[in-house]
Amino acid sequence: MGDTARKNLCGQKLPSFLNSRDGWGKLFEMKRSPYPHLHQIEPTNACPYNCIMCPRGKEMKRPVGFMKMELFQKVMDEVATFPEEIKRKEIELFHFGESLLHPLFAEMNAYAAACGLNTMLSVNAIELTGHLAELLVRGNAGKIVVSLDGYDAESFQKIRGRKIDYNQAIENIVQLSVIIKALNSSTKLLVRMISMNLNAHMKESFRSFWQENGIDVEIRRFFPWGEKKMVELGEYDKYPPFMPCPFAWQYVVVQWNGDVVACCRDYNAENKMGNVKDASLVEIWNGKNYMAFRDEMIRGEYHNTICQPCMDIYYTE
Numbered sequence: 674m675g676d677t678a679r680k681n682l683c684g685q686k687l688p689s690f691l692n693s694r695d696g697w698g699k700l701f702e703m704k705r706s707p708y709p710h711l712h713q714i715e716p717t718n719a720c721p722y723n724c725i726m727c728p729r730g731k732e733m734k735r736p737v738g739f740m741k742m743e744l745f746q747k748v749m750d751e752v753a754t755f756p757e758e759i760k761r762k763e764i765e766l767f768h769f770g771e772s773l774l775h776p777l778f779a780e781m782n783a784y785a786a787a788c789g790l791n792t793m794l795s796v797n798a799i800e801l802t803g804h805l806a807e808l809l810v811r812g813n814a815g816k817i818v819v820s821l822d823g824y825d826a827e828s829f830q831k832i833r834g835r836k837i838d839y840n841q842a843i844e845n846i847v848q849l850s851v852i853i854k855a856l857n858s859s860t861k862l863l864v865r866m867i868s869m870n871l872n873a874h875m876k877e878s879f880r881s882f883w884q885e886n887g888i889d890v891e892i893r894r895f896f897p898w899g900e901k902k903m904v905e906l907g908e909y910d911k912y913p914p915f916m917p918c919p920f921a922w923q924y925v926v927v928q929w930n931g932d933v934v935a936c937c938r939d940y941n942a943e944n945k946m947g948n949v950k951d952a953s954l955v956e957i958w959n960g961k962n963y964m965a966f967r968d969e970m971i972r973g974e975y976h977n978t979i980c981q982p983c984m985d986i987y988y989t990e
Contacts, residue, residue, distance in 0.1 A: 899983030
């Protein structure tokens, strides 16, 4: 959710022209750049976890695969030509998978960084071994976010659906911090907890533990993707009245096989805008599929299976 939405939720009065879907659409289009922000690119959608707050495990039906290095490079080479205000935005090298499972992930990060792009990695601690951690730091990762929603082995397994050596996970994070300092790297390290009903009571203890270890913490607000059955897992924000989903005007997501989708929640690529094997990101972003989709968002009439259930969760009349 964008800053405008948050301000409204805090009680700030919105301008009168935002009292309609059309008004919001005009605002979004006015702010839209002709060059897309590459929000996420998916090295792989393979993942050994089955997190309770992620629909991937039970709902994802598309094939599991690994992006080819040539395709990744093609996308990075294009984004490297974009205006500076677009290039400096974070590019998340993940979508619906554990990116560390890709055998060339460190090379992908280094290639993107060498193109002058600002990479953001979100990984699980137990896969973040010392050698791999050093490769990522030496490859100039912009930010490494380590997801650790549990506060001990039992809660981690309950939330992320997999038993791990929790002490080893902590050691891996601390070791990454040591590597960053030893190399005098500008890579930022962040340990993240998604706050849900199950772990909210421990978030301050979680924060204190990591801060005492000199590591920054983010307690991230829960969101239920587009899944109504996840709504009960925690508190979440809604959009301001009349506001359509802003994603169609904000960014693109590239999945491992090159499919471009308009939403980070489209785990089954049900609403494809194009494929980077066949067209550039700029062509797709400004093409007829995207334009038609933005019009659907303004009208609130969706020709796909994912937007209506999602907007039923987040939309405010």
